Amino acid sequence: MAERVMMKGNEAIAEGAIRAGCRFFFGYPITPQNEVPEYMARRMPEVGGTFIQAESEVSAINMVYGAAGAGARAMTSSSSPGISLKMEGISYIAGAELPCVIVNVARGGPGLGGLNPSQSDYFQATKGGGHGDYRLVVFAPSSVQEILDLMYEAFVTADKYRNPVMVLADGLLGQMMEPVVLKDYSDLQIPEKSWASTGLVPGKTQSIINSLGIVGEDLEKINVRLQEKYRQIEKNEVRYEEEGVDEAELVIVAYGTSARVAKSAIAKAKAAGYKVGLFRPITLWPFPSSRIAELAEAGKRFMSVEMSVGQMVEDVKLAVNGKAQVELFGRLNGTIPSVTETYQAIMKCLTGKEVA
Numbered sequence: 082m083a084e085r086v087m088m089k090g091n092e093a094i095a096e097g098a099i100r101a102g103c104r105f106f107f108g109y110p111i112t113p114q115n116e117v118p119e120y121m122a123r124r125m126p127e128v129g130g131t132f133i134q135a136e137s138e139v140s141a142i143n144m145v146y147g148a149a150g151a152g153a154r155a156m157t158s159s160s161s162p163g164i165s166l167k168m169e170g171i172s173y174i175a176g177a178e179l180p181c182v183i184v185n186v187a188r189g190g191p192g193l194g195g196l197n198p199s200q201s202d203y204f205q206a207t208k209g210g211g212h213g214d215y216r217l218v219v220f221a222p223s224s225v226q227e228i229l230d231l232m233y234e235a236f237v238t239a240d241k242y243r244n245p246v247m248v249l250a251d252g253l254l255g256q257m258m259e260p261v262v263l264k265d266y267s268d269l270q271i272p273e274k275s276w277a278s279t280g281l282v283p284g285k286t287q288s289i290i291n292s293l294g295i296v297g298e299d300l301e302k303i304n305v306r307l308q309e310k311y312r313q314i315e316k317n318e319v320r321y322e323e324e325g326v327d328e329a330e331l332v333i334v335a336y337g338t339s340a341r342v343a344k345s346a347i348a349k350a351k352a353a354g355y356k357v358g359l360f361r362p363i364t365l366w367p368f369p370s371s372r373i374a375e376l377a378e379a380g381k382r383f384m385s386v387e388m389s390v391g392q393m394v395e396d397v398k399l400a401v402n403g404k405a406q407v408e409l410f411g412r413l414n415g416t417i418p419s420v421t422e423t424y425q426a427i428m429k430c431l432t433g434k435e436v437a
Contacts, residue, residue: 084263090225091116091255097232102271104130105155107144112196113252114186117158138163142170149179150290152277158184172211176292180239184248186255189414197415198252203392206249207366216311218246219365221336225259253338320363329358335386336362343386346423370400377405384408
């Protein structure tokens with residue numbers, strides 16, 4: 082039976098992972114995601130799982146590599162600078178084609194930056210972040226319930242494609258509390274992983290987990306296979322939500338906390354008689370480019386609302402391909418745009434005039 086409780090976003094990350102069958106968590110403390118390892122430290126022993134606070138972020142991601150290589154559902158979590166430290170290991174995991182989940186509860190940057198929420202890790206998440214031609218599937222929740230639900234989807238997707246998946250939240254989503262329905266995944270089935278490296282077993286071919294390709298032609302073959310997998314992901318895994326875009330003159334593109342703010346600003350604009358819609362990418366990669374291209378062909382204008390100097394806006398522009406106007410309203414790292422500020426930006430885009 083489903084249970085309804087109040088839960089903090091960071092707690093939902095951890096509980097969602099556990100209910101999805103994650104039994105190995107490796108992490109290191111950093112604000113604003115510290116409740117994730119704290120929750121895991123308490124809950125993992127209760128479900129027969131393993132929690133390890135590693136000596137560093139580098140150690141944590143390599144522990145994930147080992148557990149995932151042995152066939153376990155494993156994850157780590159961190160915040161922006163910590164994710165940067167994990168990037169070499171994430172690239173290794175992608176090259177070795179291992180399923181795992183990485184959570185980034187993002188804060189402002191660059192450098193140590195600040196502790197406040199931000200969306201300035203978009204490039205890092207969606208364009209690789211580490212070395213090589215690899216991709217992460219990237220989910221972007223905008224509520225505590227969606228965090229909980231997408232954690233389950235993240236593990237399923239990781240196993241489906243043997244690929245690391247990132248859940249990109251921000252500090253506000255991690256810290257806020259909302260009512261959630263805790264779903265009982267009693268029918269959870271984790272696929273058999275015949276490829277896993279589990280030691281020498283009589284009658285079983287030895288599995289070797291590796292991402293090394295010394296011979297150029299051999300490494301090229303690996304990358305060609307990876308690119309084909311990414312094309313399948315782009316074909317099958319695009320997710321988005323839209324509200325009122327068909328009749329809209331201006332479409333606001335936003336994700337995470339920015340989408341929550343934008344929704345209220347759009348309601349205010351609609352009350353003033355203007356036709357404005359919301360397009361919310363749920364997968365930041367694969368990005369819902371085709372749908373945005375369709376809307377551009379239909380004559381829509383776009384505004385990207387972001388808690389950054391403007392990163393997702395580049396993918397919006399690529400999707401539009403010069404066929405529509407694209408504006409940006411962004412607040413720099415660690416500053417959440419208010420409903421009033423977002424409404425004023427929308428009205429200026431629509432009318433060309435400043436409004437109070």
